[in-house]
Amino acid sequence: MKEGALTDLGFSKNESKVYYSLLRLGPSTAGVIAARSNIHRTNAYDALERLAERGMVTYIFKGNKKYFEAVDPNQILELLKDRMRKFETVLPTLQLDFKLSKESNKAHIFEGIAGVRAITNDMLKENKEISVFGIPKDVAERLKSFINVFHKRRIEKKITMYHLYDADARERIGFLNSLPYTEAKYIPHDIESPATTLIYGHKIAFVIWSEPILSILIESDRMANQYKKFFTLLYKMGKKP
Secondary structure: OHHHHHHHOOOOHHHHHHHHHHHHHOOEOHHHHHHHHOOOHHHHHHHHHHHHHHOOEEEEEEOOEEEEEEOOOHHHHHHHHHHHHHHHHHHHHHHHHHHHHHOOOEEEEEEOHHHHHHHHHHHHHHOOOEEEEEEOOOHHHHOOOOHHHHHHHHHHOOOOEEEEEOOOOHHHHHHHHOOOOEEEEEOOHHHOOOOEEEEEOOEEEEEEOOOOOEEEEEEOHHHHHHHHHHHHHHHHHOEOO
């Protein structure tokens, strides 16, 4: 039972046997300790050396013989405290690594209009503010099968959405600005985006208006934060008709 307590703290089985034998024996030679611990003398000596390195055993010479002695068991507590202090110095790094592992990026790729619909449904589910830029002038026509329903559900959930169109789509921008929880602007042609980018919560989605339409959804706190900052800069440059 007692030996098991030490092995739980990282001591080997032989080290535990030797230390407990020494506690009962007092100053003793390696041979006597080995016999009392019921292990081979070589193994006992190795265990004694390791215990000495840990500060759990001391030794003196009497004549030409080496006598070992166990230190106060309270030293074990000091060893544990020392380990705790060392662990606390690396704990912030370990916590950061753990956090980053939880933030490991996840990507999903969709094809066709169904993929865009899946992303809009995900935005409603996420229930976070939405920022979108690089919107083609004809996006409402492209997504006419579900875009109006999306906006209706979004407004019902009181999700604010900010739009930046690539071109001066006055009619569409005017319509969006008439909706609650909605703002829309346009940006100059010379900074036109090759894809529509949507930022919401910890996610970023890219919609490439190719044939077929290609949508990429990425889950990443760091990327979402960086794109949000970029969007904020763009939005300040935006204009209303």
